[in-house]
Amino acid sequence: xxxxxxxxxxxxxxxxxxxxxxxxxxxxxxxxxxxxxxxxxxxxxxxxxxxxxxxxxxxxxxxxxxxxxxxxxxxxxxxxxxxxxxxxxxxxxxxxxxxxxxxxxxxxxxxxxxxxxxxxxxxxxxxxxxxxxxxxxxxxxxxxxxxxxxxxxxxxxxxxxxxxxxxxxxxxxxxxxxxxxxxxxxxxxxxxxxxxxxxxxxxxxxxxxxxxxxxxxxxxxxxxxxxxxxxxxxxxxxxxxxxxxxxxxxxxxxxxxxxxxxxxxxxxxxxxxxxxxxxxxxxxxxxxxxxxxxxxxxxxxxxxxxxxxxxxxxxxxxxxxxxxxxxxxxxxxxxxxxxxxxxxxxxxxxxxxxxxxxxxxxxxxxxxxxxxxxxxxxxxxxxxxxx
Numbered sequence: 001x002x003x004x005x006x007x008x009x010x011x012x013x014x015x016x017x018x019x020x021x022x023x024x025x026x027x028x029x030x031x032x033x034x035x036x037x038x039x040x041x042x043x044x045x046x047x048x049x050x051x052x053x054x055x056x057x058x059x060x061x062x063x064x065x066x067x068x069x070x071x072x073x074x075x076x077x078x079x080x081x082x083x084x085x086x087x088x089x090x091x092x093x094x095x096x097x098x099x100x101x102x103x104x105x106x107x108x109x110x111x112x113x114x115x116x117x118x119x120x121x122x123x124x125x126x127x128x129x130x131x132x133x134x135x136x137x138x139x140x141x142x143x144x145x146x147x148x149x150x151x152x153x154x155x156x157x158x159x160x161x162x163x164x165x166x167x168x169x170x171x172x173x174x175x176x177x178x179x180x181x182x183x184x185x186x187x188x189x190x191x192x193x194x195x196x197x198x199x200x201x202x203x204x205x206x207x208x209x210x211x212x213x214x215x216x217x218x219x220x221x222x223x224x225x226x227x228x229x230x231x232x233x234x235x236x237x238x239x240x241x242x243x244x245x246x247x248x249x250x251x252x253x254x255x256x257x258x259x260x261x262x263x264x265x266x267x268x269x270x271x272x273x274x275x276x277x278x279x280x281x282x283x284x285x286x287x288x289x290x291x292x293x294x295x296x297x298x299x300x301x302x303x304x305x306x307x308x309x310x311x312x313x314x315x316x317x318x319x320x321x322x323x324x325x326x327x328x329x330x331x332x333x334x335x336x337x338x339x340x341x342x343x344x345x346x347x348x349x350x351x352x353x354x355x356x357x358x359x360x361x362x363x364x365x366x367x368x369x370x371x372x373x374x375x376x377x378x379x380x381x382x383x384x385x386x387x
Contacts, residue, residue: 001220002050003232006097008196008214015187017180018210022099024048031073034098035066042101045072049091050237052215053083053132059093062101069098084132094236102212103205108167109133110181111197112188115148121188123147123155123181125163129200155185173207180209192222241304248300250289257282258385260305260314260343262298264289264323272317275374281382284311289318298328299335306343312385313344315377320351329357333364344369344384348377 009019023034035043047059054060059081063069073096082090107129115122126144128136136143145166147159160178169177180201188196195217202212223229235243245252251266259281263269266288273283285308289301305311318328328349336345348371349357361368369384371377 001218001223001229001233002237003216003218004048004050004234004237005046005214006048007232008216009211011191011216012184012187012211012214015183015190017183017187018208020100020102020210020212022097024095024097025073026077026095028070028073028077031096031098032066032070035063035069038098038100040100043069044099044101045069045076046097046099047076047079047081047093048095048097049081049086049093050234051081051083051085051091053085054081057081057083057086057090059083091237102202102210104202104212105205106203107200107212108203108209109136109144109199110163110184110201111195111199112184112193113195113197118148119150121149121151121185123149123159123163123185125167127167129202133199149185151189155182173203173209176207177209191216192219192225193217194219241307244307245287245304250287250297250301250304252288252304253286254308255283255285256310257284258310258312259381260284260287260308260311262287262289262301262305262314262316262318264318268317268319272315272374272378275378276315276382279375279379279382281378281385284308296331296335298331299338302335302339302341306339306341311343313346313381315381316345316347316349317374317377318349318351320349320354320357324352325349325357326353326360329360332368333360333366336364336366336368341366343367344381346371346377346381346384348372348374 006024013019021038025031025034043063045061045063047054061072063072076093076096079093080090081093109126109129111124113122124146126136128143147162149155149159160181164174164177184196193216197215198211200212202210204210218229239254241254242252259276261272261283263272269286269288276283287301289297305314316332320328344367346369347361358370361370369380371380
């Protein structure tokens with residue numbers, strides 16, 4: 001789950017990490033007052049959207065007076081911010097963060113993320129702070145250090161020492177950076193983060209290390225441990241169809257293709273998407289309807305798929321283990337009739353009572369095409385949507 005910069009900094013502050021003073025604003029007048037509240041000779045106005053690269057897109061501006069800050073906000077609020085991460089459609093700026101300035105001596109990059117290869121936590125550090133880490137990795141990989149931490153043993157002093165030496169930190173500043181990294185690691189664990197990125201991490205004139213920007217991705221599989229997670233959701237920043245699906249308990253992720261996929265089981269859903277690609281079409285979504293594919297659930301799934309105007313055909317791929325195939329077939333037919341489905345649908349039902357299900361589909365009078373295997377179904381729907 002993505003959250004805003006200001007929310008990320010609130011979480012870090014809660015864990016004892018020093019953050020520059022800032023004020024969240026929704027109107028230019030609030031920005032004007034915020035600048036005066038900060039009592040800073042310079043302030044930064046930052047667009048709050050779920051995307052990186054804001055500076056290049058015009059979403060980060062420096063102001064040297066309250067009037068200038070207000071003028072910046074008048075242009076920034078309501079703008080459609082386009083960055084490398086938003087795509088050409090961009091994101092509407094609804095709020096900005098006004099943050100006090102700081103004397104920057106040096107900028108660094110520091111992040112924590114899940115290291116799936118080593119079943120640990122990866123600390124990534126670079127002295128090339130303020131730049132896109134992907135570009136540094138591509139052009140100067142030797143300037144990036146990755147340290148893998150075993151979560152069973154936790155972060156150790158030798159991990160931090162390796163980072164400090166790699167970054168060329170003065171030995172008199174080791175203690176300050178060590179304290180910060182320990183606090184970041186503790187917040188990463190306790191808040192069930194998938195990623196914590198500080199770019200840049202600045203060294204100030206007073207010798208302090210302060211996160212100038214912060215990006216956090218929270219693992220929403222752990223939201224049962226964190227009731228406050230729900231308060232961090234900004235539905236304006238989310239894909240509307242994904243929000244709708246989540247509200248009814250469906251696991252749905254929108255993609256850019258033209259084949260709507262309705263599958264039970266995440267593994268089968270991934271295999272279905274891969275096979276569709278193999279036959280020349282592109283999946284429009286990931287959708288796992290789970291083990292209870294009854295008519296109501298299928299109808300809800302149909303409505304979500306049909307809300308995506310890019311969908312030209314639907315592939316239903318259900319393995320009837322817990323749920324019987326004939327019950328799924330009846331649900332599919334009932335749901336399709338209820339919503340007046342017009343798009344072509346390829347149906348592959350395998351498992352308990354698959355033969356009965358095939359007859360139900362065949363006798364439905366709907367625009368259904370039966371498939372006898374995953375490959376057969378993927379090939380048929382790909383041929384249909386590709387004309």
